[in-house]
Every structure is written in C-alpha cells, then in structure tokens.
Amino acid sequence: MRLTEKALLLLLLATPALRAQKEGVPPAQAPPVTPPAPGYSFPQHQTLTFLVDWRVFTAGRVVFQLDQQPGLMKVQATADTVGATNMIYQVIDRFQSSFNPQTGCSAGFSKQTREGRRKIDSDLLFTPGAAAPGPKATATPVLGTQALNERNLLRNTTKQQSGQIPACVIDSLSGIFYVGSQNLVVGQDFRWPLADAMRTVSVLMKVEAKEEVKTPAGTFQAIRVQPTADAGVVKNRGTITIWYTDDARHLPVQIRAKLLWGTITFHLQSIETR
Numbered sequence: 001m002r003l004t005e006k007a008l009l010l011l012l013l014a015t016p017a018l019r020a021q022k023e024g025v026p027p028a029q030a031p032p033v034t035p036p037a038p039g040y041s042f043p044q045h046q047t048l049t050f051l052v053d054w055r056v057f058t059a060g061r062v063v064f065q066l067d068q069q070p071g072l073m074k075v076q077a078t079a080d081t082v083g084a085t086n087m088i089y090q091v092i093d094r095f096q097s098s099f100n101p102q103t104g105c106s107a108g109f110s111k112q113t114r115e116g117r118r119k120i121d122s123d124l125l126f127t128p129g130a131a132a133p134g135p136k137a138t139a140t141p142v143l144g145t146q147a148l149n150e151r152n153l154l155r156n157t158t159k160q161q162s163g164q165i166p167a168c169v170i171d172s173l174s175g176i177f178y179v180g181s182q183n184l185v186v187g188q189d190f191r192w193p194l195a196d197a198m199r200t201v202s203v204l205m206k207v208e209a210k211e212e213v214k215t216p217a218g219t220f221q222a223i224r225v226q227p228t229a230d231a232g233v234v235k236n237r238g239t240i241t242i243w244y245t246d247d248a249r250h251l252p253v254q255i256r257a258k259l260l261w262g263t264i265t266f267h268l269q270s271i272e273t274r
Contacts, residue, residue, distance in 0.1 A: 024199030028142050030166040031191035031202055033104045036181035041247075042101050044068045048251070050266040051216065062266060066177065073101045075173050086106045097173040104178050106195065109171035119153040124197065131165030142167060148198060161198055167193045179205055179242070180250035184223045186210060205226050213243045213254050217268040220253045221246040 036042075045067050052060040065076045077095040094112040099105060110123040129142035144171075148161040170178050170192055181191060184207050194201045206226045213222045222243040238259035244250040255266035 024196065024201050027164045027166045027200050030169070030193035030200045032166075033168040033170060033192055034182065034190060035103050036101065036178075037183045040067065040181045040250075042068055042073050042177070042181070043249075043273055047270075047272040049269045049272075050255070053265045053267065054262055059264075061075075061269075064176075068101065071100065072098045072107065073174070073177070074098045075177060077173055095200065097171045099170070099174040099178065104170060104181065104192075105168040106171040106174050109173060109195070117154060120207050121153065122148065122150040124148050124171070124195070126165060126169060126171070128169075131166075144169065146195060146198065163198050165195055165200060166193045169193050169200065171195050171234060175203075176242070176252055179225065179227075180244050180252060182250075184225065184244060184246075184250060186223070201229050210246055210265075211243065215253055215268040217253070217270055220251075222253060223250075230241050 026158065043066055046065070048064045048066075050062045051058055052062055054060075055240040059081050061078075063078045067074045067076075075095075075097045079093040093114060095110070098107045100107065105128050106126050108123065108125045111121070113120045113122075121257070125147045127145045127147075129144040144167055146163055146165045148159070150159040152158070172194060175192070175194060178192070182205075185261045186207050186209055189204060189206050191202055191204050194203045204227070208224045208226055211222055211224050213220050218248075220243070223246050225242050227240055227242070227246060238257060240258075241256045242252055243254040244252055251268075251271070253268040257264045
C-alpha cells in the first residue's frame with residue numbers, strides 16, 4: 001500500500017487515476033498549454049505543509065517547497081508516513097520538478113522512492129519543442145522529447161527510455177501549481193497535457209464551485225477544482241478534488257482523493273513565505 005505516494009501523485013501527480021488512458025494521446029494531438037494568467041506571480045520562496053488523513057487517523061505529512069530561480073520555478077515535495085502508519089508500511093519519498101514560470105512548460109521531474117524494501121530513483125528530462133519556421137498562421141509546433149533514467153537500488157539495475165512529448169508538457173508535481181496560475185472561473189473548464197510514465201495524458205480541470213474550507217492553517221474562501229482524464233477508468237478508480245484559495249495567490253489548501261480503499265485528505269497545516 002504505497003499510501004502517501006498514491007495520494008500525492010493522484011493529484012496530477014503520475015497516478016493510477018490519471019492514467020486513465022493506457023496509451024495516452026498522441027503528442028501531436030495533445031491540448032496546448034495555456035501560459036499562466038497575465039499578472040499572476042509565483043512566490044519567490046514558499047513552503048506549504050499538509051497533514052494527510054486516511055480514514056480516522058493522520059497517516060502522513062507532505063511538504064511542498066517552491067523556489068524561484070532565474071528562468072525557472074523549482075518545486076520539491078517530501079512525503080512521509082507518520083505514527084502508526086510507519087509500523088504498517090514506512091514511506092519516505094522525495095520529488096523534484098522544475099518549470100518555466102512564463103510558459104508553464106516543464107523541464108523535468110525526478111523522484112526518490114523509499115517504500116518498505118522498494119528503493120527506486122528516476123529522472124525524467126523534457127526537451128521542449130518550438131514553433132516551426134513559417135508564417136504564424138501556418139506554423140505548427142515541433143514535438144519535444146523526453147528521456148527517462150531509472151535506477152533500482154535493491155536489484156542494482158537501470159532502465160532508460162525515450163520518446164516524444166508535445167511541444168510543451170506539464171509534469172505531475174508542477175501541475176498542482178500550474179493549475180493555480182490559471183484564471184479559475186466557476187464553469188470555465190480547461191485542458192492541459194500531463195507527462196505520465198512516458199505517455200501524454202489529456203487532463204480536464206473542472207472548475208466546479210466556491211466553498212469555505214477549514215484547515216489547521218485557517219479558514220479560506222476557496223475554489224473547488226476536479227481533475228479528470230478522458231477515459232472511463234477514472235470513475236472506476238476514484239475521484240480527486242483540489243481547493244485553491246479564491247484570491248490572487250490560488251494556493252492549494254485542501255486536496256481529497258476518494259479511492260476504492262478509502263478517502264485521503266490533505267489539510268494545509270502551515271504556510272511559510274520568505
């Protein structure tokens with residue numbers, strides 16, 4: 001039971017629920033990435049800490065750290081089990097990604113998985129495409145490429161893969177904050193291409209309603225958003241809901257994944273900005 005990783009990656013993040021299309025969509029047919037809304041500003045440095053509840057107890061803690069560097073936003077996430085969950089199945093996972101804050105295009109995604117005896121490191125590098133030369137009206141995007149390098153530390157094996165991606169693609173970790181950079185208007189849904197396990201998945205973000213959300217970090221007026229993929233597997237595997245603050249920041253303050261084996265809820269515990 002890879003509890004915290006499933007919950008974290010379910011969010012947009014490379015998960016069974018968003019792996020709705022086994023083969024994904026052809027990169028050339030993927031929806032385009034809409035750049036962040038004009039005037040939207042990513043934080044220079046920010047740390048968001050979430051407590052993760054599973055059923056009736058706190059099962060883990062997830063920390064997101066955002067750091068703005070010249071031309072790049074870097075995102076780090078840690079996912080750890082806590083308390084009694086460590087006795088059932090210990091998880092100590094680390095994730096990193098980076099993306100262009102002007103375009104939203106991801107540069108790469110990596111993770112270090114430590115779950116029981118499972119120890120795997122993987123790095124996924126994206127090389128974006130570009131607009132083809134020619135008149136603007138007839139220019140077509142040139143596809144980008146992705147390269148995966150995976151290391152199984154327990155078996156002492158490696159795996160390399162490569163393939164095509166859309167000209168611009170979003171990774172599962174950066175996707176949480178990319179969505180917050182969009183104009184979240186109730187009733188106005190939008191799509192974007194997710195790079196998922198060497199596939200491209202078309203993700204639909206349903207902007208559903210405005211609600212008040214209470215978390216350990218405070219009470220927030222929020223916008224409820226639900227990510228789904230096109231194929232029907234999603235409704236058979238569970239649903240994901242994310243609440244973003246209804247202000248200029250669009251901070252994710254609560255995340256809920258309803259799965260066959262239970263409901264996991266991320267509650268924002270603290271915000272640190274410097």
